[in-house]
Amino acid sequence: MHARHLRTRAQFQALLGTPAVARTAHFALHRLPSAAGGGPALFAPADAAWLGAMAPKRWARRAVTRNAIRRQIYAVGDALIPPLGAGAHLVRLRSAFAPAQFPSARSDALRRAVRAELQxxxxRGSA
Structure with missing residues (x-):
């Protein structure tokens, strides 16, 4: 089952107000359990899994890089076994991938590195 995507600024702000539950070298995972959903209208239905992706310009200057990272976040989130539990989850890019190591935004090397780190x-977030 695919997770619903976060869409509104209020949804993102609600998750950014929580501490990160897991971190890697380039990403942070924020979680808001379904019981603390920030009001019935913010994450309705409350028993669904919600997933959001943030790749700020500060850490990924080129749009093609930001879009590739966001696509990887959603793909890895949808392929998880077991799937994401009920509640809202936000994956935030928190540092840049070295342009010298990954000169092409669409390279297979960058795609593999992002996917491995997201997994x-x-x-870490499920533990």
Whole structure:
């Protein structure tokens, strides 16, 4: 089952107000349990899994890089076994991938590095 995507500024702000439950070198995972959903209208239905992705310009200057990272976040989140539990989850890029190491935003090397780190982040967040 696919997680619903966060869409509104209020949803993102609610999650950014919580401490990160897991961190890796480049990402942070924020979680808001379904019981603390910030009001019935913010994350309705409350028993669903919600997933958001943030890749700020500060850490990924090129739009193609930001979009590729966001796509990887959603793909890894949807492929998790077991799937994300009920509640809201936000993955935030918190530092840049080295442009010298990954010169192309669409390279397979960057895609593999992002995917591996995201899987590690979700494993840490589920523990």
């Amino acid at each position: 590690q982040l979700f494993e």
